[in-house]
Amino acid sequence: MAGKSDHEIVPVHEILRLKEVNELLQEKHIALENLPKIMESDPQCRKLGAKPGHVIKISRNDNGNAYLYYRVVVEG
Amino acid sequence: MQAEVIQSVKFGIISPEQTKKLSVVKLSVPDTYNEDGYPIDGGLLDQRLGVIDPGLVCKTCGARAKTCPGHFGHIELIRPVIHSEFSKIIYMLLQSTCGSCHRILMSDDEIKGVKDKVKGIVALEAQNLTEEEIAEHDEEIEGRKSGKSILKKIRSARKCPHCGAVQDKIKFSSPTYFYVGDKKLKPDEIRDALAGINSDDLEMLGIDPNVSRPEWLVLTLLLVPPVNVRPSITLESGERSEDDLTHKLVDIMRINQRLAQNINAGAPQIIIDDLWELLQYHVTAYFNNETSGIPPARHRSGRALKTLAQRLKGKEGRFRYNLSGKRVNYSARTVISVDPYIDLDEVGVPFDIASKLTVPFYVTLWNIDKARELLSRAAYPMILNLISIDGKRKRVIDTNREDLLKEMKPGDILERQLIDGDIVLFNRQPSLHRMSIMAHRVRVLPGKTFRINFCVTPPYNADFDGDEMNLHVPQTLEAQAEAKYLLEVQYQIFSPRDGEALITNNEDGITGMYFLTKDDTRLTKDEASYILGIAGIYELPKPEKSGLYKGKDVFSMLLPKDLNFETKISGGTLKIVNGKLVDGVLTKETYGRGNNKLLIKIGMDYGTEVLKRFLFLSSKLSDAYVTFIGATIGVKEYITTEQIEKGRAELLENTFKMIDEKIEQYKARKLEPLIGYTRRESLERMIIVDLNIAREKAGEVLIKNVDPANSAMQMARAGSRGSIFQYEQMSMFLGQQATLSGGRIKRGYYTRRVLPHIVPGDVRPGARGFVSTNYYTGLSPIDLFMHAVGSRGSEVYKALLTARSGYLYRRLSNALQDLYVERDFSVRDTSNNIVQTIYGGDAVEPLSVQFMKMREKESK
Numbered sequence: 001m002a003g004k005s006d007h008e009i010v011p012v013h014e015i016l017r018l019k020e021v022n023e024l025l026q027e028k029h030i031a032l033e034n035l036p037k038i039m040e041s042d043p044q045c046r047k048l049g050a051k052p053g054h055v056i057k058i059s060r061n062d063n064g065n066a067y068l069y070y071r072v073v074v075e076g
Numbered sequence: 077m078q079a080e081v082i083q084s085v086k087f088g089i090i091s092p093e094q095t096k097k098l099s100v101v102k103l104s105v106p107d108t109y110n111e112d113g114y115p116i117d118g119g120l121l122d123q124r125l126g127v128i129d130p131g132l133v134c135k136t137c138g139a140r141a142k143t144c145p146g147h148f149g150h151i152e153l154i155r156p157v158i159h160s161e162f163s164k165i166i167y168m169l170l171q172s173t174c175g176s177c178h179r180i181l182m183s184d185d186e187i188k189g190v191k192d193k194v195k196g197i198v199a200l201e202a203q204n205l206t207e208e209e210i211a212e213h214d215e216e217i218e219g220r221k222s223g224k225s226i227l228k229k230i231r232s233a234r235k236c237p238h239c240g241a242v243q244d245k246i247k248f249s250s251p252t253y254f255y256v257g258d259k260k261l262k263p264d265e266i267r268d269a270l271a272g273i274n275s276d277d278l279e280m281l282g283i284d285p286n287v288s289r290p291e292w293l294v295l296t297l298l299l300v301p302p303v304n305v306r307p308s309i310t311l312e313s314g315e316r317s318e319d320d321l322t323h324k325l326v327d328i329m330r331i332n333q334r335l336a337q338n339i340n341a342g343a344p345q346i347i348i349d350d351l352w353e354l355l356q357y358h359v360t361a362y363f364n365n366e367t368s369g370i371p372p373a374r375h376r377s378g379r380a381l382k383t384l385a386q387r388l389k390g391k392e393g394r395f396r397y398n399l400s401g402k403r404v405n406y407s408a409r410t411v412i413s414v415d416p417y418i419d420l421d422e423v424g425v426p427f428d429i430a431s432k433l434t435v436p437f438y439v440t441l442w443n444i445d446k447a448r449e450l451l452s453r454a455a456y457p458m459i460l461n462l463i464s465i466d467g468k469r470k471r472v473i474d475t476n477r478e479d480l481l482k483e484m485k486p487g488d489i490l491e492r493q494l495i496d497g498d499i500v501l502f503n504r505q506p507s508l509h510r511m512s513i514m515a516h517r518v519r520v521l522p523g524k525t526f527r528i529n530f531c532v533t534p535p536y537n538a539d540f541d542g543d544e545m546n547l548h549v550p551q552t553l554e555a556q557a558e559a560k561y562l563l564e565v566q567y568q569i570f571s572p573r574d575g576e577a578l579i580t581n582n583e584d585g586i587t588g589m590y591f592l593t594k595d596d597t598r599l600t601k602d603e604a605s606y607i608l609g610i611a612g613i614y615e616l617p618k619p620e621k622s623g624l625y626k627g628k629d630v631f632s633m634l635l636p637k638d639l640n641f642e643t644k645i646s647g648g649t650l651k652i653v654n655g656k657l658v659d660g661v662l663t664k665e666t667y668g669r670g671n672n673k674l675l676i677k678i679g680m681d682y683g684t685e686v687l688k689r690f691l692f693l694s695s696k697l698s699d700a701y702v703t704f705i706g707a708t709i710g711v712k713e714y715i716t717t718e719q720i721e722k723g724r725a726e727l728l729e730n731t732f733k734m735i736d737e738k739i740e741q742y743k744a745r746k747l748e749p750l751i752g753y754t755r756r757e758s759l760e761r762m763i764i765v766d767l768n769i770a771r772e773k774a775g776e777v778l779i780k781n782v783d784p785a786n787s788a789m790q791m792a793r794a795g796s797r798g799s800i801f802q803y804e805q806m807s808m809f810l811g812q813q814a815t816l817s818g819g820r821i822k823r824g825y826y827t828r829r830v831l832p833h834i835v836p837g838d839v840r841p842g843a844r845g846f847v848s849t850n851y852y853t854g855l856s857p858i859d860l861f862m863h864a865v866g867s868r869g870s871e872v873y874k875a876l877l878t879a880r881s882g883y884l885y886r887r888l889s890n891a892l893q894d895l896y897v898e899r900d901f902s903v904r905d906t907s908n909n910i911v912q913t914i915y916g917g918d919a920v921e922p923l924s925v926q927f928m929k930m931r932e933k934e935s936k
Contacts, residue, residue: 034909
């Protein structure tokens with residue numbers, strides 16, 4: 001079923017694999033808690049079935065300027 | 077050592093026992109000094125209360141002045157009085173307890189019910205439940221909110237549920253009078269009533285009986301603060317002047333003594349009651365001389381006394397003035413004014429200020445000779461203080477200079493008066509962005525005001541209508557270096573917000589440059605030499621064959637010799653070839669504030685130092701030229717010629733005719749409505765569109781008919797002041813006056829008209845706030861009214877907008893102030909949390925964006 005989360009202006013969300021998460025945290029020299037948060041109840045998390053502790057990779061694209069954003073899933 | 081963590085702080089009410097414990101002396105004599113000028117024992121300045129005169133020893137603690145903290149005394153009040161600041165609580169307690177058995181006016185069952193509820197809430201809170209779980213206990217939580225309503229109920233209870241006594245209505249009259257029926261309750265009766273309330277009931281009323289028994293709210297002992305709190309002042313004449321508090325305490329003691337005498341002498345009850353009331357008045361005034369319901373106690377001079385509450389309260393009270401309000405050393409504040417002849421990064425400092433502020437000179441082995449030379453000076457740039465290596469500060473005066481010269485050794489610090497070239501920080505409040513504090517170089521000048529260059533006005537948002545600014549002198553070499561290399565004006569020319577030039581020439585400076593660089597500007601040799609000389613350039617460009625100098629060439633003397641630059645500007649191109657302006661006129665667009673490509677080019681290619689110099693020289697050049705040609709405007713610029721008048725009439729006539737036709741169509745139900753709008757809304761929109769078109773056309777009419785040499789027009793074109801729209805308001809018509817909601821004015825009278833002069837239902841422009849007259853010819857009464865409606869609306873809007881956006885900005889900048897960009901371009905806070913993975917999504921720092929492509933893309 002098509003919903004808001006499938007709209008073309010919603011950037012692509014995907015769950016990051018554990019190995020990639022560790023690489024990311026190592027590269028940024030941060031702990032998991034230092035990442036921006038996203039709620040488990042977020043439509044994208046529901047769609048992906050993401051659980052607290054997962055890291056979501058968001059491929060944003062602002063006017064042809066592509067960059068990645070990461071959020072850690074939290075309860076709520 | 078690990079300091080203890082404060083778990084909680086509890087406030088209570090002081091008891092008579094505590095008062096006695098604190099007190100070192102019982103005061104009984106209502107006076108201060110005896111005939112010999114010696115403090116009376118048992119008087120208000122008893123020596124046991126502490127010493128403040130140097131040389132004396134405290135009779136209580138044995139310490140000397142400054143080390144003796146002072147000691148409290150007490151007065152025994154012959155009859156108790158009410159503490160006026162607590163009378164509301166006393167009222168509550170009297171109302172909610174029984175008049176005869178003093179129990180709370182609540183049955184035991186009710187008490188149990190409330191206690192169980194409270195227990196439940198406490199238990200719930202201890203469990204740290206989630207929202208949903210708490211919601212399940214809705215009923216128990218309800219109790220938390222109902223406390224107030226329970227209290228309200230028991231305060232108006234008619235009968236005591238414990239002893240069955242009928243409750244008399246208690247009346248309270250501010251500040252300290254209580255009545256039962258017509259009978260006045262005396263403080264001792266109140267005290268007895270309060271003393272009768274049992275501790276369990278007190279807990280129900282929200283009072284912790286362990287720290288505050290209610291009978292302590294009625295005073296039997298009065299604590300007297302130490303003399304340190306109320307020092308007396310010795311005037312030059314040798315006369316002593318006592319503190320306001322001492323005066324008030326003398327009053328209290330005098331009445332207290334008289335009351336005692338009268339009681340002992342068996343005076344009639346009326347006299348005793350009068351004196352008692354007087355005592356109550358003095359004690360009330362002693363706590364708060366602004367208590368409502370009492371006349372303020374006055375000094376002999378008629379000034380109201382400053383008693384305890386007045387010391388703490390308000391802007392000049394202990395909290396806001398002394399505790400929150402910190403003062404800064406090595407700083408100065410005065411009015412600012414302009415000086416176009418000092419550099420952008422200088423600040424003119426009045427001699428009076430420069431001779432009081434100091435800069436530290438750190439004496440070392442290697443500069444001790446220089447230090448001696450400085451210290452030996454006895455005139456202006458001299459040393460004011462010497463801080464020896466052990467931290468002792470000595471004032472350098474003529475008599476000790478020789479001794480200090482001998483004593484001085486490496487490690488000492490000399491405090492030197494401010495001189496030209498010292499680095500100082502300059503600031504104007506509100507400090508909304510980082511450019512609100514910049515580093516300037518000192519220029520000591522005569523006069524009493526700080527002087528700044530006109531170009532640095534915008535970052536401070538300063539003008540010279542009485543603005544004051546603050547100056548701070550950095551006191552360490554690190555601070556000076558930091559100020560110089562981070563905060564100096566030249567590093568702040570471009571705003572970090574959008575990379576646009578913030579420090580530029582403005583107003584007349586733009587006008588002058590516009591006139592100077594116009595295509596047909598020619599100067600004689602004398603003229604060219606004069607204005608270049610003022611700018612400090614002693615060379616002339618190559619003259620034309622006629623022997624005259626082109627304005628553009630004169631200006632080009634300021635440009636770097638190898639500058640090549642070309643950019644599109646409105647109405648042509650700006651072209652600079654090998655440091656010569658060949659095409660284009662300098663206007664606000666190219667020379668003033670904003671996304672200024674010429675300034676960005678110079679700043680990026682040659683550095684901000686060169687750009688600063690260019691701005692300074694060109695502002696002098698421009699000022700010189702605008703003064704020289706005597707550019708001016710007056711009413712003459714707005715005189716409406718016949719053609720303008722004709723153009724205006726025609727334009728209005730056509731527009732009105734067009735609108736009238738639409739109204740006819742609407743009335744005949746033939747008007748085609750716009751999509752998504754009703755027919756009436758469509759008509760309204762069409763009218764507004766037509767009127768807007770008329771306004772645009774008015775500008776064209778003006779440009780066509782006004783002399784190109786008209787000063788107001790020239791200024792609008794240069795961008796220095798005024799716009800075509802404002803010109804229109806002077807010479808054509810004011811146009812539509814809008815309301816806050818953006819639509820045309822429509823309300824006023826209930827018959828859907830703005831004024832009684834208008835036919836109800838008239839939707840033509842004139843009836844709805846379209847002003848077709850102008851400032852020059854004057855407004856008709858109806859037009860004036862419409863204009864006033866519009867002006868008031870915009871004035872109100874402006875006031876609301878600035879207040880709201882100012883606070884919004886403050887919250888935003890405070891929330892974001894500690895964020896920084898890490899080396900991987902991620903934005904982080906102080907706990908290393910990532911806020912953005914890439915700064916702004918593109919890691920672009922506006923200040924570093926050189927080429928306009930990026931900027932242009934941004935603006936699209």
